[in-house]
Amino acid sequence: MRPRDSTIISVDVRPLQAPMNEPFVIAGGSTAEVRNVIVRMRLASGAIGWGEGAPLPAYNGETQSGTLRGARAARAGMLGRDAAAWRSLLEELEARLPRCGAARAALGMALLDAWTRHVGIPLRSLFGGAETAVRTDITVSLVPLYQARLAARRIKARGIRTIKIKVGQGLDLDEARVRAVAEEARGLGLMLDANQGYGPGESLRLLRRLRRAGIVPVLFEQPTAADDYAGLRAVASRGGVPVAADESAGSREAVLRLIRERAVQVINIKLMKGGLLEAWDIAALARSAGLGLMIGANIESSLAAAAAAHFAAGLGGFAFVDLDTPLWFSRDPMTGLSIGPRGVYDLSGVKAGIGVRPKRLDRLS
Numbered sequence: 608m609r610p611r612d613s614t615i616i617s618v619d620v621r622p623l624q625a626p627m628n629e630p631f632v633i634a635g636g637s638t639a640e641v642r643n644v645i646v647r648m649r650l651a652s653g654a655i656g657w658g659e660g661a662p663l664p665a666y667n668g669e670t671q672s673g674t675l676r677g678a679r680a681a682r683a684g685m686l687g688r689d690a691a692a693w694r695s696l697l698e699e700l701e702a703r704l705p706r707c708g709a710a711r712a713a714l715g716m717a718l719l720d721a722w723t724r725h726v727g728i729p730l731r732s733l734f735g736g737a738e739t740a741v742r743t744d745i746t747v748s749l750v751p752l753y754q755a756r757l758a759a760r761r762i763k764a765r766g767i768r769t770i771k772i773k774v775g776q777g778l779d780l781d782e783a784r785v786r787a788v789a790e791e792a793r794g795l796g797l798m799l800d801a802n803q804g805y806g807p808g809e810s811l812r813l814l815r816r817l818r819r820a821g822i823v824p825v826l827f828e829q830p831t832a833a834d835d836y837a838g839l840r841a842v843a844s845r846g847g848v849p850v851a852a853d854e855s856a857g858s859r860e861a862v863l864r865l866i867r868e869r870a871v872q873v874i875n876i877k878l879m880k881g882g883l884l885e886a887w888d889i890a891a892l893a894r895s896a897g898l899g900l901m902i903g904a905n906i907e908s909s910l911a912a913a914a915a916a917h918f919a920a921g922l923g924g925f926a927f928v929d930l931d932t933p934l935w936f937s938r939d940p941m942t943g944l945s946i947g948p949r950g951v952y953d954l955s956g957v958k959a960g961i962g963v964r965p966k967r968l969d970r971l972s
């Protein structure tokens with residue numbers, strides 16, 4: 608073994624099961640337990656990289672078993688290869704793992720973590736090193752009113768600047784939840800996320816009702832069905848609030864279409880949609896078209912969430928940061944970096960890689 612040898616000598620793929628504080632409820636369904644996938648990649652130099660795949664069936668149908676299968680099938684193609692050629696390895700992952708974004712993300716993250724540890728730079732430097740920190744919002748999911756109020760109070764006390772509120776349950780319930788949160792969290796920015804739960808007419812009605820109550824959200828995420836480009840454009844052009852595509856922005860092709868159709872003002876980028884390379888390309892496409900950037904996550908521990916923070920900080924210019932999901936875990940299975948005061952991911956102290964690893968690998972499954 609030569610100390611500067613960056614050949615990939617092992618790739619382990621394991622499930623990560625973890626309890627959550629409370630079920631996470633969105634318009635597509637409910638999730639009560641985290642069922643993710645962890646990848647450990649070792650280079651000949653001794654550098655070890657960690658990656659996490661966070662499939663979310665309620666979001667896009669990807670599952671833990673499919674992610675395990677995909678990641679295990681693709682590992683043979685990585686063994687014996689040089690991590691220095693990480694870009695072509697990421698391209699191969701895309702070809703080998705079509706429609707398997709979480710597996711691509713897990714392997715790609717482990718690869719880039721291993722490589723940046725090997726060369727001794729923080730992951731954010733690989734993406735450009737533009738910034739050293741990002742500041743996340745916190746989400747209130749589709750919970751009863753009293754819970755939404757409690758959550759809003761807790762979030763405000765934490766010094767968070769923006770609250771994201773899940774909607775898409777019906778105009779009356781949604782309006783009441785948003786108004787309750789707004790009352791408890793005066794002065795904070797409010798974002799809405801319908802997860803495709805509405806049509807354009809309902810979306811515009813919700814915005815009108817809120818405006819009458821003195822509430823103007825800073826962003827409305829995925830108000831309509833993913834393929835309803837005309838509906839998105841209607842809300843984006845007539846709602847008076849910037850609209851973000853999340854489920855609609857699942858691939859490069861989809862984002863190109865959103866751009867062509869002038870359907871939205873903001874793109875929500877998630878590493879889990881298509882892996883790190885596709886996320887990077889989508890950021891470039893969005894920026895080229897003058898669209899705003901948002902970074903989001905599935906239900907990710909501080910490993911994948913920190914990787915996303917490095918991505919957003921490294922590229923810079925992300926107006927919306929939605930990386931609060933480590934807070935949903937009953938116990939953080941990871942160590943190294945966590946969400947600090949005021950929701951800040953401070954990456955300035957990370958000397959190499961992501962800066963996060965599992966507390967105990969053998970306890971993961």
Ligand SMILES: [Mg+2]
Binds near residue numbers: 800
């Ligand atoms: Mg969303």
